[in-house]
Amino acid sequence: MSAFPRPGAVLAGNMGGVIMMLLGVLLFAVNDALGKWLVGGYAVGQLLLVRSIAGLCFLAPFIRRTSPEAFLRPQRPGLQMLRVVFSTLETSLFFWALTELPLAEVMTYYMAGPIYVTAMSPFLLGERVGWRRWTAVAVGFGGVVLALHPSPESLSFGALCALAGSFSYACFMVATRKLASTPGTVLMTAQLLAALLFGGALVAAQGWTSPGTLDLALMLCLGLGSLTGNLCVNQSLRIAPASVVVPYQYTLILWGMLFGYLFFDEVIGLLTLLGAVIIIGAGLFIFMREQKLRRQGG
DSSP, X not given: OOSSOOHHHHXXXXXXXXXXXXHHHHHHHHHHHHHHHHHTTSOHHHHHHHHHHHHHHHHHHHXXXXXXXXXXXXXXXXXXXXXXXXXXXXXXXXXXXXXXXXXXXXXXHHHTHHHHHHHHHHHHTOOOOOHHHHHHHHHHHHHHHHHHOOSTTTSOHHHHHHHHHHXXXXXXXXXXXXXXXXXXXXXXXXXXXXXXXXXXXHHHHHOOOOOOHHHHHHHHHHHHHHHHHHHHHHHHHHHSOHHHHGGGGGHHHHHHHHHHHHHHOOOOOHHHHHHXXXXXXXXXXXXXXXXXXXXXXX
């Protein structure tokens, strides 16, 4: 029997991986649209609090199966702490940005996260970045500036939150990469506990608005949707090569444009759209270049 997988099996695995990635991205987009809907009537702290409780309840069976030692003596505790700080910041800033900016515009800024990671990787990860990727980083930053189209009017609270949030997201990804050997359940539990504490502190300062049954259910869905989306993406990467499935993550912006138009009557401007195209192109080039270098190195 051949040691190599049959072409049909590879094709089926790739197709399954693409479907799981598309499903995961769709869940993220639905989750983000729910967040924008809810942040119009409830404080960010309240959303963080309920979202974290739902996520921890969902994770409870996995937490029970994880060794207590992994939680009590985590690897590199200082970096673990930094990671949860960046995670809490990027989520909170995302919600705050949604209070003022169109859904697709906020997503566009966050899609620049991998470009920031590449720019920081020589300094924080010790990775070599060649001139091609540095050029793509510069082009990607140009796309961010174009999407922002800076002026006294455009530099709003929402835009600043989106920019700071996307940078926090990049720092979060760098920290996650450095903690690759830590069990995923430990990382996710720490994220949710940090968001729970921060959300609780905000609620204590800002107060609590009693939600109706439907809104409470939607808040709980924020936690479930995020975790389910992550499970779909992780499964996608398990059954298909990253080079096949990762480019489909950029469909998030298309969903953001569609949901923004359907539910919030939002239409993003031409400059923002052009900036999004440039960011996507730069991000895809960086990813494909890294895949090529990884194959050559292997």
